[in-house]
Amino acid sequence: MKTILYVTDFYYKAKGRKYYEEDLYITAHLKDHFNILIGHPHQVLSYLDVADALVFRNTGSVIGYQEYFKQFVEEVKEKDIITFNSLDGKADIKGKQYLLDLMDLDYPVIPTIDHLKDLDKLGDPTTFVVKLKNGADSIGMEFLTKEEVLKIDLKGRLIQPYLDFEYEVSFYYLNNSFQYALYAPNKEKRWDLQEYTATDEDLVFADKFVHWNNMERGIVRIDGCRLKDNSLLLVEVEDLNPFLSLDALSEPKKMDFIKNFICALEQL
Incomplete structure (x- = not known):
């Protein structure tokens, strides 16, 4: 039986999400197939050699321990530690620069800039959204008028127009294979999610970003x-430790995902 070091932060507080409940649920199912060790992301460097593989799950934003996380990534690569997710993603794991890159490549993303001279590329919205390039969980996000935007220092930040969208929808992939979709019918309650039936057109949209990211293994x-x-526009590609919102799924879909997750880990 393989040993899995499951890295999580049970006490990380996130609006609308209970990380610990999701990880307790997942590890309760994994324990029948693996020896499960649970570690905190701030202490994981001391235990890299104790398991056959490391599962990096609901650890929260790494913005609060960036130097430690950088050392973690370097040591994992140096010691050839098997991680899930693999750490070769090109999206949120590296910050928000990819939104600018994808816009330049004409992918369907929310228009994004990081220089005031390009402000006209965002149209003429009444409100702009300013985000940290290395942000997550809405940390450092501001809603500003054009007059306010013109006065700010954009170093380390990017700007997007505030869009009057209908709802947000999330597509979940395991090892680049689509698993399920959830959406927030009330856009004011991002994490009040319901099951969503993805159309062929929806999956063409989501597949574009999965294929672009080309991550070796993991959940995106x-x-x-x-x-x-x-139409759909990309908000983000979460390729490090996406919250899965399993509690929003029906029991059959939830178990299908868990079975697929176990199968993926058994193949490590």
């Missing part, structure tokens, strides 16, 4: 927003 969440013309 593609977040999009539905505009009033029914």
Whole structure:
């Protein structure tokens, strides 16, 4: 039986999400197939050699321990530690620069800039959203008028227009294979999620970003927003430790995902 070091922070507080409940649920199922050790992300460097593989799950934003996380990534690569997710993603694991890159490549993303001289690329919205390039969980996010935006220092930040979208929808992939989708019918309650039946067009949209990211293994969440013309624009590609919102799934779908997750870990 393989030994899994399951890295999580049971006490991380996130609006609308109970990380500990999700991880307790997952590890309760994994224990029948693996020897499970649970470690905190701030102490994981001391235990890299104790398991056959490391599962990096609900650890919260790494913005609060960036130097430690950087050392973790370096040692994992140096020691050839098997991690799930693999740490070769090109999206949120590296910050928000990819949104700028994808916009330049004409992918369907929310228009994004990091220089005031490019402000006209965002149209003429009444409100702008300013985000940290290395942010997560809405840390450092501000809603500003054009007059306010013109006065700020954009170093380490990016700007997007505030869009009047219909709802947000998330597509969940395991080892690049689509698993399920959830959406927030009330856009004011991002984490009040319900099951969503993805259309072929939806999956063409989400697949574009999964294929672009080309991560070797792991769980990726593609977040999009539905505009009033029914099109989708990318909000983010979460490729480090996406919250899975398993509690929003029906029991059969939840168990299907757990079985697929166990199978993926058995193949490590």
